[in-house]
Amino acid sequence: MNDKGKNRQDDAPAKASEKTSAVDASSAQKSADDSAVDSHNEAREKQPANDHQDDDAGEDGNEVIKVERTPTSPALLSQLRHSNHYHQARGLGAGRAGAATFRVQRLTAMALIPLAIWFAVSVVRMSTASQAAAAAWLAWPVNAVIMALFIVIALRHAVIGLQIILEDYVHHEGLRAVCVLVVKAIGLLLGVGAVAALIHLAL
Amino acid sequence: MSRPLSPHLTWYKPQITSTLSILHRFTGIVLALGAVALSWWVAAVAIGGETYAGTAWLYTSIAGQIVLFGWTLALAFHLSNGIRHLFWDAGIGFDMPTVNRSGIAVLVMTALLTLAVWLIVLLA
Amino acid sequence: MAELRLPKNSRVQEGKHWKHEGDSDNLKTFRIYRYDPARDALPRMDTYSLDLDDCGPMVLDAILKIIDEIDPSIALRRSCREGVCGSCAMNINGTNQLACLCHIDDLGEGPVRLSPLPHLDVIKDLVGDLRRLYAQYESIEPWLKNDQAEPERERLQLPEDRDKVDEDSKCILCFCCATSCPSYWWTGDKFLGPAILLQAHRWLVDSRDDRTGERLDALDDTFKLYRCHTIMNCTSACPKGLNPSKAIADTKRMLARRR
Ligand code: HEM
Ligand code: SF4
Ligand code: SF4
Ligand code: FES
Numbered sequence: 001m002n003d004k005g006k007n008r009q010d011d012a013p014a015k016a017s018e019k020t021s022a023v024d025a026s027s028a029q030k031s032a033d034d035s036a037v038d039s040h041n042e043a044r045e046k047q048p049a050n051d052h053q054d055d056d057a058g059e060d061g062n063e064v065i066k067v068e069r070t071p072t073s074p075a076l077l078s079q080l081r082h083s084n085h086y087h088q089a090r091g092l093g094a095g096r097a098g099a100a101t102f103r104v105q106r107l108t109a110m111a112l113i114p115l116a117i118w119f120a121v122s123v124v125r126m127s128t129a130s131q132a133a134a135a136a137w138l139a140w141p142v143n144a145v146i147m148a149l150f151i152v153i154a155l156r157h158a159v160i161g162l163q164i165i166l167e168d169y170v171h172h173e174g175l176r177a178v179c180v181l182v183v184k185a186i187g188l189l190l191g192v193g194a195v196a197a198l199i200h201l202a203l
Numbered sequence: 204m205s206r207p208l209s210p211h212l213t214w215y216k217p218q219i220t221s222t223l224s225i226l227h228r229f230t231g232i233v234l235a236l237g238a239v240a241l242s243w244w245v246a247a248v249a250i251g252g253e254t255y256a257g258t259a260w261l262y263t264s265i266a267g268q269i270v271l272f273g274w275t276l277a278l279a280f281h282l283s284n285g286i287r288h289l290f291w292d293a294g295i296g297f298d299m300p301t302v303n304r305s306g307i308a309v310l311v312m313t314a315l316l317t318l319a320v321w322l323i324v325l326l327a
Numbered sequence: 328m329a330e331l332r333l334p335k336n337s338r339v340q341e342g343k344h345w346k347h348e349g350d351s352d353n354l355k356t357f358r359i360y361r362y363d364p365a366r367d368a369l370p371r372m373d374t375y376s377l378d379l380d381d382c383g384p385m386v387l388d389a390i391l392k393i394i395d396e397i398d399p400s401i402a403l404r405r406s407c408r409e410g411v412c413g414s415c416a417m418n419i420n421g422t423n424q425l426a427c428l429c430h431i432d433d434l435g436e437g438p439v440r441l442s443p444l445p446h447l448d449v450i451k452d453l454v455g456d457l458r459r460l461y462a463q464y465e466s467i468e469p470w471l472k473n474d475q476a477e478p479e480r481e482r483l484q485l486p487e488d489r490d491k492v493d494e495d496s497k498c499i500l501c502f503c504c505a506t507s508c509p510s511y512w513w514t515g516d517k518f519l520g521p522a523i524l525l526q527a528h529r530w531l532v533d534s535r536d537d538r539t540g541e542r543l544d545a546l547d548d549t550f551k552l553y554r555c556h557t558i559m560n561c562t563s564a565c566p567k568g569l570n571p572s573k574a575i576a577d578t579k580r581m582l583a584r585r586r
Contacts, residue, residue: 085462091517094548099582102553106292106583109285116282120275120320123241125327128263131255134248151242158235164556165228167549168513169329190242197249207337207362207370209418209455211445211512216421220559221509228556291557294580297573299563 101160108157115150135201144202151194159187219306227284230277237274272321279316283309329513337449342371345397351378355431356438357389359401362449370449373398374438379431386439387415387426390453402452410566413501417453418442423503423564444506446515460502463519467527467545472538488534495529495574497567498522504561504571510554517550521561521571524552528574531581540585547582555579 122143126134137143162183170176240262247258261267287305290296296305333339342361347354354376362370375393382392387408394401404414408427415426420440431439447455473482505511505520519527527546530536546552552575561571 082458082462085458086465088516089459089462089466089519091551094545094551096544096547098549098551098553099547099579099586101549102579103583103586106289109289113282113286116278120278120316121323123244124271124275124320124324128259131248131251131259134255135251138245138248147245151238151245154234154238155242158231158238161231162235164553165232168510168554171329171514186239190239194242194245197246200249205336206364206448206450206456208333209360209443209445209447209449210333210337210339212331212509213333214418214421214440214442215445215507215560218560218563220563224556224558288557291572291576292579294573294576297562297570297576302559302562 105157105160105164108153108160111153112150112157115146115153118146119150138198139201141202144198148195148198152191155187155191159184219303223284223306223309227281227288230281230284233274233277234281237277240274272317275320276313276317279320280309280313283312283316336369338369340369340371342373344374345376347376347378349378351380353379355379355389357393358438358440359390359393359453360442360449361401361452363400363451372440382431384430384432385427386419386424386429386431386434386441389431389439390426390441402450402454404454411499413499416444416501416503416506416566418445418506423507425501425503425566428566444502446506446512455506457502459515460505460520460522463523464500464526467519467523467530467542469526469530471530471533472536472541474537482535484534491532491534492529494569495525495532498525498529498569499567500526501566503564503566504569507560507564508555509558509560510556514550514554518554519546519551521555521575524555524578525569525571525574528578531578543578543582543585546578552578552582 126137129137138147163180166176166179166183170179244258244262247255262271287296287309290305296302339360357375357377358372359375360370361367361373375397377389377393377397379389382389385408387405390401390403391405403417403426405427406412406414408415410425410428413425416423417426418424418441419426419429420434423444426441441453443449443453443455447457450456471482500522502522504525505515505522508521510518511520524546527542531539531542536542555572555575557572557576559572562569562573565571
């Protein structure tokens with residue numbers, strides 16, 4: 001099995017350069033020494049009559065001009081398709097933001113463990129309280145600070161999470177950008193609103 | 204020529220792994236909606252008056268309490284499974300037997316956490 | 328949008344039932360995904376009954392026997408029939424496995440359902456199009472990149488350094504893992520998937536490779552790497568007992584450590 005792995009390594013660079021040359025050929029059809037281009041040229045030379053008709057088409061418009069489409073050889077097509085796959089696999093390169101996002105998502109998750117436990121116990125209890133009791137409870141600085149931390153960190157964590165979900169399922173780039181923007185805007189709005197409310201209560 | 208796509212989601216046998224994973228995602232979304240409700244509650248307390256009365260009425264109604272219960276359940280699951288995720292991110296617990304065992308542990312912990320929260324709430 | 332349903336041209340129809348001739352009390356039913364681009368508009372499931380009394384023990388044995396004795400038109404890939412070439416990977420009763428390593432007896436009662444590896448373009452019957460996966464493999468440049476002077480003979484490695492690539496290099500590129508991964512189903516055009524990321528990791532941890540940083544740069548991408556949500560379908564599918572999700576988590580940790 002190790003032998004097999006080694007073989008793969010060895011001929012991989014060779015294969016890569018082969019494919020790159022196929023890409024070059026399709027974009028710059030001028031370079032005559034490439035096999036991919038040769039087949040095109042050959043096909044054209046077989047139909048000099050067509051080229052001629054093309055030239056005097058403007059003089060008498062009666063003639064019906066038919067330029068046959070040269071069939072591309074299946075071998076060339078599959079070669080080009082492969083190079084397309086390779087091109088697509090490389091894409092636009094790395095975005096370089098993955099690791100940073102990942103870190104923030106994990107750090108907020110860790111911070112949320114104690115905050116969420118505190119929150120679950122205290123707030124479920126407060127949900128049935130009177131406004132005065134709730135206001136007094138939130139006005140107590142320790143509660144206010146923990147609550148603000150919880151809301152802000154949870155929103156940061158949730159916005160990243162929702163963005164990841166959108167990236168998974170919404171494939172249209174424009175639509176995805178709009179969705180992500182909306183999620184971020186809502187997150188910001190809620191965060192600012194909640195913190196403002198807490199400051200208002202504490203003062 | 205368009206070739207058919209081989210069957211995927213509906214033919215793939217549900218794995219404990221993928222089921223818990225999609226639950227993590229689902230509960231994450233529920234929690235995010237909960238964060239909206241929470242921010243609103245804080246704002247309502249600050250505004251007071253009619254706004255708070257309406258919000259309190261909604262949140263204390265039977266439906267509100269059921270939703271709140273569902274939310275704590277989601278939080279308990281997401282929290283427990285989130286801790287499992289953090290262990291994975293640290294490179295711990297990757298062999299399949301451990302993965303399956305920690306999956307069951309998450310379910311047990313979810314039930315216990317939810318119960319604990321509501322016991323504290325109801326007793327207090 | 329990610330298509331959770333199969334497109335119209337991919338909905339599977341009920342196919343032909345091949346009657347078994349002669350009698351036997353050890354018949355097993357096989358339902359096999361069939362599609363021939365030259366004849367069929369839609370894929371279908373054909374049903375075969377096979378006498379297991381004089382059949383080898385593995386699913387691959389059964390398929391080859393069906394081809395020999397009942398229906399020679401079934402297409403599949405296979406070569407080594409002992410789990411080293413990685414070509415006979417397919418979906419067997421809902422999970423991805425190598426047909427040559429899958430005991431028919433372990434599949435329990437009831438018919439055995441065979442279909443191509445999930446979410447691939449079907450070339451014919453059990454053969455899926457793997458071109459994108461090979462291209463993605465190539466994109467991680469799976470060869471040694473060393474900046475130091477070439478040695479007289481091979482580049483040597485400490486035994487403990489060799490151990491680090493030991494597991495990853497057992498991968499046979501069967502793609503059981505990649506095609507079991509829901510993230511790869513939905514975003515496989517950009518996500519490299521578990522098989523390729525395991526291979527990328529193999530070069531990241533190789534003590535002889537000098538481009539670790541460059542390789543990490545190329546992976547630091549929301550789509551190429553971070554579509555992995557540690558779902559772990561990959562690890563439970565790998566017929567060689569490898570752990571792609573661990574390799575991916577390791578890669579993410581290397582990236583996190585750089586900051
Ligand atoms: C109110 C609080 C929380 C909200 C609104 C929230 C929301 C979310 C959302 C929407 C996701 C994305 C899910 C996905 O990608 O499938 C997510 C992922 C995650 N959450 Fe939370 N979460 C909360 C609390 C927590 C806590 C307490 C933990 C603690 C351990 C945690 C750990 C994680 C982790 C580790 C992930 C990443 C999972 C992955 O990589 O797929 N979350 N969260
Ligand atoms: S662990 Fe990552 S690569 Fe493996 S199945 Fe899950 S998402 Fe896919
Ligand atoms: S990691 Fe396992 S399942 Fe994936 S391609 Fe390699 S051998 Fe196959
Ligand atoms: S035939 Fe080689 S792995 Fe099954």
